[in-house]
Amino acid sequence: MKLESKIPEGPLGEKWTKHKFNLKLVNPANKRKYDVIVVGTGLAGASAAASLAELGYNVKAFCFQDSPRRAHSIAAQGGINAAKNYQNDGDSVYRLFYDTIKGGDYRSREGNVHRLAEVSVNIIDQCVAQGVPFAREYGGLLSNRSFGGAQVSRTFYARGQTGQQLLLGAYSALNRQIANGKVEMHNRTEMLDLVMVDGKARGIITRHLITGKIEAHSAHAVLVCTGGYGNVFFLSTNAKGSNVTAAWRAHKKGAFFGNPCFTQIHPTCIPVSGDHQSKLTLMSESLRNDGRVWVPKNAKPGLKAMEAAGIPESERDYFLERKYPSFGNLVPRDVASRNAKYVCDEGRGVGSGLAVFLDFADAIKRDGEKTIEAKYGNLFDMYKQITGDNPYKGPMMIYPAVHYTMGGLWVDYNLMTNVPGLYALGEANFSDHGANRLGASALMQGLADGYFVIPYTIGDYLAGMSYEKISTDRPEFKEAMENVNGRVGKLLGIKGKKTVDQLHRELGLTMWDYCGMSRTEEGLKTAKKKIQELRAEFWENVNVVGGSGELNQELEKAGRVADFMELGELMVDDALNRSESCGGHFREESQTPEGEAKRKDDEFSYVSAWEYKGDNQQEVLHKEELIFENVKLTQRSYK
Amino acid sequence: MKITLKVWRQKDKNSKGAFKTYPIDDVSQDMSFLEMIDVLNESLVKKGEEPIAFDHDCREGICGMCSLYINGRPHGPLQTTTCQLHMRSFKDGETITVEPWRAKPFPIVKDLVVDRSSFDRIQQAGGYVSVNTGGVPDANEIPIPKRIADEAFDSATCIGCGACVAACKNASAMLFVSAKVSQFAMLPQGQVERKTRVEKMVAQMDEEGFGACTNTKACEAECPKEIKITNIARMNREYFAAMMSSTNV
Numbered sequence A: 001m002k003l004e005s006k007i008p009e010g011p012l013g014e015k016w017t018k019h020k021f022n023l024k025l026v027n028p029a030n031k032r033k034y035d036v037i038v039v040g041t042g043l044a045g046a047s048a049a050a051s052l053a054e055l056g057y058n059v060k061a062f063c064f065q066d067s068p069r070r071a072h073s074i075a076a077q078g079g080i081n082a083a084k085n086y087q088n089d090g091d092s093v094y095r096l097f098y099d100t101i102k103g104g105d106y107r108s109r110e111g112n113v114h115r116l117a118e119v120s121v122n123i124i125d126q127c128v129a130q131g132v133p134f135a136r137e138y139g140g141l142l143s144n145r146s147f148g149g150a151q152v153s154r155t156f157y158a159r160g161q162t163g164q165q166l167l168l169g170a171y172s173a174l175n176r177q178i179a180n181g182k183v184e185m186h187n188r189t190e191m192l193d194l195v196m197v198d199g200k201a202r203g204i205i206t207r208h209l210i211t212g213k214i215e216a217h218s219a220h221a222v223l224v225c226t227g228g229y230g231n232v233f234f235l236s237t238n239a240k241g242s243n244v245t246a247a248w249r250a251h252k253k254g255a256f257f258g259n260p261c262f263t264q265i266h267p268t269c270i271p272v273s274g275d276h277q278s279k280l281t282l283m284s285e286s287l288r289n290d291g292r293v294w295v296p297k298n299a300k301p302g303l304k305a306m307e308a309a310g311i312p313e314s315e316r317d318y319f320l321e322r323k324y325p326s327f328g329n330l331v332p333r334d335v336a337s338r339n340a341k342y343v344c345d346e347g348r349g350v351g352s353g354l355a356v357f358l359d360f361a362d363a364i365k366r367d368g369e370k371t372i373e374a375k376y377g378n379l380f381d382m383y384k385q386i387t388g389d390n391p392y393k394g395p396m397m398i399y400p401a402v403h404y405t406m407g408g409l410w411v412d413y414n415l416m417t418n419v420p421g422l423y424a425l426g427e428a429n430f431s432d433h434g435a436n437r438l439g440a441s442a443l444m445q446g447l448a449d450g451y452f453v454i455p456y457t458i459g460d461y462l463a464g465m466s467y468e469k470i471s472t473d474r475p476e477f478k479e480a481m482e483n484v485n486g487r488v489g490k491l492l493g494i495k496g497k498k499t500v501d502q503l504h505r506e507l508g509l510t511m512w513d514y515c516g517m518s519r520t521e522e523g524l525k526t527a528k529k530k531i532q533e534l535r536a537e538f539w540e541n542v543n544v545v546g547g548s549g550e551l552n553q554e555l556e557k558a559g560r561v562a563d564f565m566e567l568g569e570l571m572v573d574d575a576l577n578r579s580e581s582c583g584g585h586f587r588e589e590s591q592t593p594e595g596e597a598k599r600k601d602d603e604f605s606y607v608s609a610w611e612y613k614g615d616n617q618q619e620v621l622h623k624e625e626l627i628f629e630n631v632k633l634t635q636r637s638y639k
Numbered sequence B: 001m002k003i004t005l006k007v008w009r010q011k012d013k014n015s016k017g018a019f020k021t022y023p024i025d026d027v028s029q030d031m032s033f034l035e036m037i038d039v040l041n042e043s044l045v046k047k048g049e050e051p052i053a054f055d056h057d058c059r060e061g062i063c064g065m066c067s068l069y070i071n072g073r074p075h076g077p078l079q080t081t082t083c084q085l086h087m088r089s090f091k092d093g094e095t096i097t098v099e100p101w102r103a104k105p106f107p108i109v110k111d112l113v114v115d116r117s118s119f120d121r122i123q124q125a126g127g128y129v130s131v132n133t134g135g136v137p138d139a140n141e142i143p144i145p146k147r148i149a150d151e152a153f154d155s156a157t158c159i160g161c162g163a164c165v166a167a168c169k170n171a172s173a174m175l176f177v178s179a180k181v182s183q184f185a186m187l188p189q190g191q192v193e194r195k196t197r198v199e200k201m202v203a204q205m206d207e208e209g210f211g212a213c214t215n216t217k218a219c220e221a222e223c224p225k226e227i228k229i230t231n232i233a234r235m236n237r238e239y240f241a242a243m244m245s246s247t248n249v
């Protein structure tokens, strides 16, 4: 099967404009005859649901939290990029496009990324009109900062709570449509299967998390906007409920999974404090502007932050400054993360052994404690609250953690998967970030997809559909419901010896050790075997207490972990297949003499799109060639 | 450290609940409060008992999903969210009482989980600026003095957790509602619907059964996001001004 990316012909800057003109339209009076299901109401889903309802479509939206306002988009701190060039510092749509393509290490589509850069400017306008309180200058205009090593200031922000303010903006637009009766909102409801009729996505099966009721919903199209799958690692910066279930069940119904092994690991997170650790907390990347990263030259096991001052300069290794004299502590996320791992692997880690220092002593000496407090006060407070250590008195300890997944459901330029009528938006799709996402670009992509892409592209599909609604009494729905019920019953019936969390932790550890920051063929093969064994053990030995007709958080977790057990193996398969290094995917076999990631453009300039073939069957790889007409592929260097 | 947990257990909305006591021996100071419950829950599951149900998601103090009334205070002894509370804030050997939010408009769903959908309905009544996607002016065509933008931001940081309601003897939601009303009352984007918004949101708040504000300031003292009581004063002004002049509702 040939994958059609449907990138329009023509010059880069005209593709989207021309495409919009060529898309079929649905007459305003006819829009209300179409029903659209939106699964997930984070930035991507809430913006899509609101915008589609405004156009007149009937929307049914779903989320697993008790309110759409709690989606994990809320936790984004740093900001959102847009090519406004308000700072007159040389930014442009083309520069944002270029930075994003390069940052993704040339593993994304030119056409998609250029469109993203184009609509980025509309997002800021939209959010301001909604009343999102972005940071401002004294003259009353919007303020920007440079973020994640970008050479222009194009990041818009709302203190350290940008995701929260953007999500509350989208939530308010969604609320307006709920009040108008155009969106029917289903909170605390989880999608557990996709329903296909005549080869098209026509509905979903859900479980209500309070009553346990399994229900069927039909529509003319289904949008999966359910976020990323970083929790396959058990420990990540994602929320506890973040999961792959909706995307995975769609995958099992035929939707291809794109680039599953592309994971982003963030260098500045608070280290694990013990076996009880339930999630990891991100400390903003901006800390690396003033903090210096180091470990002792010679191993000093158990070294505490308060003992750091006693280590003389001559016995410290500022390893990022040493290896990358021009970028120093500001090297990209993947480089900083990998090097922290290396020094800890050498036994030179501090604290538990899996941590490095991020030291502000020099910055405080240079600028004074007041200035540092003004810049990072809230982050220092948060650090103190979580660890009990005072970062004004001794260095912080940090360690990398899983943060974002670039992979996701494969989609074409219209955001449609290879399954007709099934779309994927936001972090749930694979589309725009290639092998590595730049800071402040996920919020941009989620809102671009929801506010400015899907409202155009969905019409093209629906215009070709009959208005006729499909009854959930049809055998396709009945069968899917039976399958879901059967699976719930099976999970509850195993009554084994291990808890869901225990098995999830074991999976996470395997993924982290072999499919994390640095990967080898041998390690990945070991991981594949371990995951298969663990999955078998899960289905024989998990203990899910409680019943199905009630709020049962163990059952919710079990269903999600069961899917992670399958996804994990696919990630490993994908990492095995891609024997090059690119972006966040580092294969030790493929590095430059200086130890940097080495791409193999001749062999791997493609998107991997995996096709599900049945339980415990090897998935089949399809390749979508990436064509670069505008940018020249270069090797990254931060020396 | 050793802790004794006295937890409210309630099977569902219609059942009668009761406290149940659990001793926990191996609590580390570095655990968050929720991790301490995770550890307890895992040991309950191993014994085949049902774990304690509680709401949580981000565990970063921003989603507003976690709740818990700990030793008589919403979110416990510090002015933060329960997920950001750590065991070093408690003493070895301490008995800790954990209850759900208690307020009529927040019915108990199970154990420590309550239904806060009334908050959503209040926002649906008017917590927005009525603009459709597209067709809006350039962002910098709406200049806003920094002081106003900062103040609006302070109000906008409410996480919708409901601690203010749980803290109030009248179960008043004034702090929550006034935070949103204030955000839009201060910003130019909010002016067109300024009067109808406050009227509709207050009407919905009353309909949901939240109580009146008698100025005890318990809400402000417990709000993890430091939403100021001055928001309530502003909402009262907005409301009376609207009632005096509005013909919209």
Ligand SMILES: Cc1cc2nc3c(=O)[nH]c(=O)nc-3n(C[C@H](O)[C@H](O)[C@H](O)COP(=O)(O)OP(=O)(O)OC[C@H]3O[C@@H](n4cnc5c(N)ncnc54)[C@H](O)[C@@H]3O)c2cc1C
Pocket (backbone or CB within 6 Å): A039, A040, A041, A042, A043, A044, A045, A062, A063, A064, A065, A068, A071, A072, A073, A074, A075, A076, A077, A078, A079, A080, A162, A163, A189, A190, A191, A192, A225, A226, A227, A228, A237, A238, A239, A242, A243, A245, A246, A282, A403, A404, A425, A426, A427, A428, A439, A440, A441, A442, A443, A444, A446
């Ligand atoms: C700590 C942190 C900080 C970040 N900071 C930044 C930043 O500064 N800038 C930036 O650009 N990006 C940042 N990111 C990344 C960015 O926040 C996310 O990629 C983005 O918000 C994802 O949005 P989304 O709408 O795709 O998914 P989410 O916001 O995760 O929403 C998922 C939705 O799907 C629902 N859902 C999930 N599964 C199901 C199911 N089975 N059934 C029904 N509903 C379901 C959920 O209820 C939720 O509504 C950060 C991420 C993290 C974790």
Ligand code: SF4
Pocket (backbone or CB within 6 Å): B157, B158, B159, B160, B161, B162, B163, B164, B165, B175, B176, B179, B222, B223, B224, B225, B226, B227
């Ligand atoms: S006002 Fe404060 S306490 Fe009340 S819901 Fe908002 S954040 Fe929570």
Ligand code: FES
Pocket (backbone or CB within 6 Å): B055, B056, B057, B058, B059, B060, B061, B062, B063, B064, B065, B066, B081, B082, B083, B084
């Ligand atoms: S779990 Fe999100 S605020 Fe506590």
